[in-house]
Amino acid sequence: MKCLVMDEIEIGQKVAKQIEITEEVVFVFCGLTGDMNPMHTNEDYASRTMFKKRIAPGLLSVCLMASLMGCELPGAASVYVSQDIKFKAPVFIGDTLRAEVEVVAKDIARNRITVRTTCINQNGQLVIDGQGVTMPAKVKSV
8 A cells, every 4th residue: 555645746647446347346335335226236127227237336436446546646544535526327247447546736735636537447438537636645654
């Protein structure tokens, strides 16, 4: 786990991770959050929706970007301040997502960085686009 302080963070710096959205991942997330929406958990129900099959909860994908900020950029001891999200396309069970966080601005006086947060599926389709703000640690902690 990294712990970057403001002077170690550069505009354009980015981190990414890839994950397969399996049925197990969806059910664990749904169980933890209590989001048992049949769009996520019931194949028969989902087959009668506009998506024709189960979709993953939107916030599951957002959590991938949160983990990047909390563990990589800026990392340990940072505080997630805000997130704006645009859900651009559904994420299906079996999709592979690449989550990415890229530094787009630094506010040294307020100790804040602004990051672009995206998730792209295995077909290169942007499924989530957003912008987050985080407060890096002021001193190294790890």
